[in-house]
Amino acid sequence: MRPDRYVSLIRRGALALVVLSAVALAGCTADPAPTSTSTGDPTPEITTLGETPDASETPSPEPVADISIPASCEDIYSAEMLSLLQADNPPLNDPGVTMDSTxxxxxxxxxxxxxQTLRCSWGLPSSYGLATNVTIVDASQAQTVIDSLPDRGFACEDFEDGTACRIQRTDEENAFGETHxxxxxxxxxxxxxxxxxxGYMEDVVATLWG
Structure with missing residues (x-):
């Protein structure tokens, strides 16, 4: 065999070996990882440990219990009570009525x-009417009067954040009474x-302290 023929055969054999090696390597290449269709992890849920304290309510201010003397007797009644008094036993503050409120x-x-006091009366001088005083007192004066009432037959009880005392009596001709x-x-x-x-006393109380 001629030398140049021998060299040509060697080159062809080497080329075939290179091609076979490339095919073998291609068969060993790993498939690409599948593409994820997820748009991202969901937002994690936030959990607060422990109990959240309830918001404390702002306390309402206590209502002012002190009063001032009204400008007139009409101001101590509701509109309904004033209308009833004017219809049932006028007039208001007749100068001839001298009855005390106690x-x-x-x-x-x-x-x-x-x-300091405001006196209001209803009716004419007769055995049919009433008299009311709205008075500003200190604690000592109020207690003095309260302490004196049970011995005179008054029944006292708590009423509308205060103390109410009542008595009612009758004789052969009249019914009469007092409230404080x-x-x-x-x-x-x-x-x-x-x-x-x-409801007379209750109306005055609700009007003055309402």
Missing amino acids: EVVEALEVLASGA YFRANGWVSTRWINFGPQ
Whole structure:
């Protein structure tokens, strides 16, 4: 065999070996990883450890219990009670009516002591009417009157953040009674003869302290 023929055969054999090696390597290449279709991990859920304390409510201010003397007697009643009084037993503050709002000595002494007070009466001079005093008192004056009432037959009880005391009596001809109400610096005293409108004291209290 000629030398150049021999060299040509060697080159062809080497080329075939290179091609076979490349094919073998291609068969060993790993397939590409599948492409993920996820758009990203979901947002993690945030958990707060422990209990969240309830928001404390701001306490409402206590209502002011002290009162001032009203400008006029009409101001101590609701519109409904004033209308009833004007219809059932006028007039208001007739100068001939001298009835006091109490017969209790200790109470009369406080009224006569110079305590600031507003007196209101209904009716003509007769055995049919009532008289009310709205009075500013200190704690000592109020307690003096309160302490004197049970011995005179008054029944006292807690009422609308204050103390209410009542008595009612009758004789052969008349029905009469008294009511007293104490709260903070206020004292409402009422004496009536044959004319005691239902809910009278309660209406005055609700109007003054409402």
